[in-house]
Amino acid sequence: MSTxxxxTLLDMTPEELQxxxxRAITLKQMRNAGEIYEPLKNKVMAMIFEKASTRTRVSFEAGMAQFGGHAMFLSPRDTQLGRGEPVEDSARVISSMVDVVMIRTFSHELVETFARYSRVPVINALTDDYHPCQLLADMQTFAEQRGSIKGKTVVWIGDGNNMCNSYINAARQFDFKLNVACPEGFAPNADLVSLNSDRVKVFxxxxxxxxxxxxxVTDVWASMGQEDEQRERIREFRGxxxxxxxxxxxxxxxIFMHCLPAHxxxxxxxxxxxDPRSVVFEEAENRLHAQKALLEFLLAKA
Structure with missing residues (x-):
């Protein structure tokens, strides 16, 4: 059986994502009831961070601990990846010692290369192109708050960034309509929009x-790595x-969502x-539960 x-969200079928x-909703209920459930006892996750994080690190590390496993934090300062070792070599070595790898980085190509040479599951915890783990949490939050998102209309307001790209994939996989509102020059990936033109419109x-x-839904106007564009983006995104x-x-x-941190x-x-319509903090907590469900899917049933 292949790893x-x-x-991205397209790595799962719509049925698997549902x-x-x-399962995330159930795992949340189990945790809130104080039930001990440790399906990943003695399993180890390597967490590779090239981008800073609050929610991603806390949710994955807490999730592994609650599942009876262990999460190992690796920054570029701690590994040879930060000193120029080829991604292929690092993937072979790290994946020979752990059970799952989570990567939060800039280049989506790096994550794809790592996965190609890894013998264990690799999770994209954010790249410049996609943020699929956040979408799992968002879809869980909508399901808890309002039920099925199928056939509903979702609006993305702001930069056509990695979150927006993942919302386009989500529209396809969860079967909803997506309106994207952005200034000229800040539209999402044109190929993605074209491929999903039956359900995605740009305004x-x-x-x-x-x-x-x-x-x-919205997100910051200047993502990590775009800080030097902050002033210009504030001007462009006025309104x-x-x-x-x-x-x-x-x-x-x-309801309103934001992946945080918010400016x-x-x-x-x-x-x-x-505002009472804002569910951003429920959404943030659901990173924990959605990722636990993902880890269980990838590891406990392997």
């Missing part, structure tokens, strides 16, 4: 895009802030973060 990896989301007007939507007034144009039952007063107003 399964999770580099299974993982539903310049946030107000037009958000009408009747069931979920409104794309998610506020309670913008949310009022959405469906009466709409309050930029892509989202202070008031929107604390």
């Amino acid at each position: 399964r990896h999770f580099l 299974q993982i989301v539903q 310049e007007s946030p107000e037009e895009a958000v009408k009747g939507a069931h979920l409104v 794309y802030q998610v506020t309670p007034a913008l949310m009022d144009l959405a469906d009466d039952d709409a 309050r007063g930029e892509e989202v107003s202070e008031e929107m973060m604390e």
Whole structure:
């Protein structure tokens, strides 16, 4: 049986993704009930970080501990990967000693190369192109809050970044419509949009895009590695802030998500973060439960 990896949402079937989301909800209930469940006892995860993280590190490390396993933090300062060792060599060595590898980095190609030479599952915990683990948490959150997302309308407001690309994949895999509102020059991957043109539309007007939507999502305007563009991006994205007034144009039952960290007063107003329609902190917690379900899927059933 070939090794399964999770580099984008397209690495799973829609049925498998639904299974993982539903299992995440169950695992959350088990943890909240104080039930001890350790399917990954004596399993080890290598966590390779080239990008800083709060939610990713805490959720994966806590998840492995709660499952009875161990998570090992590796930064470029700690490994030969940061000193120029070929990715292929590092993949062969690290995967011979652990049971699963999680990578948070810049280049999506690096993750693909690592997976190609790894003998154990590799999880993309964020690249410049995709952030599939966050989408598992987001889909879990919507399911808990509003039920099935199938046939609903989701709106992405802001930069056509890695999160936006993953939302396009999610629209395909979870069968919802996606409106993307972004300034000219900041659209998502054109090939992805074209491949999913039956369900993805790009707008310049946030107000037009958000009408009747069931979920409104945004992210910072300048991602890691784009800090030098911050001032220009604030200028370009003026008018794309998610506020309670913008949310009022959405469906009466709409909810708001943000993968965090948020720049309050930029892509989202202070008031929107604390608005009753905001589920950002439930969404953040669900990184733990969704990733535990993913780990169980990749390891416990292998």
